[in-house]
Amino acid sequence: MPSLTAENYLKTIYHLLEQEPDGVTTNTLAASLSIKPATVTDMLRKLSTDKLVKHEKYYGVTLTDKGRKTALEIIRRHRLWEVFLAQKLQFAWDEVHDMAEQLEHVQSDELIERLDKFLGYPKTDPHGDPIPDKRGKISIHDFKPLCVLTQKQTGVISGVTEHSPSFLQYLEKNGLSLGNEIEVMEVHAFDMSADVKLNQKKVIHLSYDVTKNILIKQHGK
Amino acid sequence: MPSLTAENYLKTIYHLLEQEPDGVTTNTLAASLSIKPATVTDMLRKLSTDKLVKHEKYYGVTLTDKGRKTALEIIRRHRLWEVFLAQKLQFAWDEVHDMAEQLEHVQSDELIERLDKFLGYPKTDPHGDPIPDKRGKISIHDFKPLCVLTQKQTGVISGVTEHSPSFLQYLEKNGLSLGNEIEVMEVHAFDMSADVKLNQKKVIHLSYDVTKNILIKQHGK
DNA sequence: AAACTATTTTAGGCTAATCTAAATTATTTT
C-alpha cells in the first residue's frame, strides 16, 4: 500500500532502469519527477525502509523484487486505462496519458481485472507498449528504432519511445500510426534523416529526431 | 481546483444539506467524514477563504453558489462512474460506491463528457439517484419512502436512501431491485413493518428499517 | 439569572511531501 507519491517514484524508477539498468541516480530521478534531489534522497530512505528499493548511498537506486512487482502493477493499470480511453472513449493517442496518470492510482484489483476483460485482454497500449499481466509478467519485444534500419529494409510501425503530444500528433498527421508498413528508401548521411515509403505508396522525409523514436517490427522476424 | 480533501468536504456538505437545509453543524460533518470536529473547523476556514462555503461561527455551514456547483460536479462524476462500473463492468450495485469514491476525483472535464456519451447519457445512477448535467442542473424526483405508503397503494421501486453494501445486498436477495412493482398489503401498527406484494406475485414482509430506505415512484403520478 | 452541559473553536503538535542552503562524498582535472 504505497502512497500515490511512492507509486510515482516506483514507476519512474522502473522506466529509468530500462535505460540505466544498474542504477538510477538521484539527479536523474529528481529531473524526471520535477522535484529537487534533496526530496528524492528523503523518499528513497522511506522506500528502502519499506524494502521497495535498494539504495546505495551516493551511487544510485534499483528496485527490489517487491518494488518491481509494484511498479509493474501501476504500469499495468496505466496502460489498461489508456486502452480504455482510446478504444472506448475515442481519445487520440496523444490525449490519453495525462488522464491515465490519474486513473492508474485508483486502488482496486477487481476493477482492473474487469477492465482487462471488458477490453478483451489487450496485449499492448495505444503507443504499442506491452501491458503486464496480473502476475507482473511483461513481454519484451525486439522492435528496433527506425533510425537503425538501412536502405530497402521494411517493417511495421509498432511503437514509440517518445510520448509527448506534439510528437504523437506529428506522427498522426503524417500517417505514421501503429500498424503502418514502412520501407527505408534512403538514409542521408549528413544529418541521419531518412526517406521512407509508407504503405508502399507515398514517400516521406523524416528527421533523425523522428526516426530514432519510432519502433519498427521488422518483416520476417 | 479544490484538493481531493476539499472535494470530499463539499460533497459531504451538499448531501447533509439535503437533510438540514439551513446549515450543517461541525459535529455532523466531522462524524460524516470520520474526522475530529477541530479538523473540520480548520478546513471550513479554508473553504470560506476560497468562497466555497459560508460559515457562521458556532452555527453551521452552507454552500455558496460556487461551492454547490463544485459539489454537483463531483456528484456527477461519482454517479457516472457508478453507471460505468455497473453497466459496463458488471459490478453489483453494492460494489460500485467505493471505487466511484476514488474515480470521482480524476480531473478532466473532457473525460466526463465522453464517459457520459459512452454510457448513453444516463439520467440516474445504479441506486436511482439523479445525475446532474454538465451545467450542474439536477432533477429532483418526488419519490416517497415506502414506509409512508398505505394499504393498497402501489408503485415502482425507484431509489434508496441507504447505500451500504449490506442493505443493498439484502434488497437484491429479496428481489427488491430498481424497477420492480410493489403493492402495500398491510402495515402493522405496532412496529411499522409492512407486508408488500412484489410484481403482483410474492408477498414479503419488510421491517420499518427497510421500508423507510426504499423510494417509491407512485403509479399515476 | 446563574449554573451547567454540549458544541465549537483555538492553541499547539505531528507526519508526509516538498523546499533551500549547507555539508559531505565522489569524480574529474590539473
Place this chain on the structure above:
DNA sequence: AAAATAATTTAGATTAGCCTAAAATAGTTT
C-alpha cells in the same frame, strides 16, 4: 596527489491535513 567540480546527502523550514487538550460560546436546566 591535490585541487576543483559535480553530485548527493543532511539540516532546517514550510504546507496540508490531521490530532489532543484547553478555552470559548451557545443552549438548557435549575
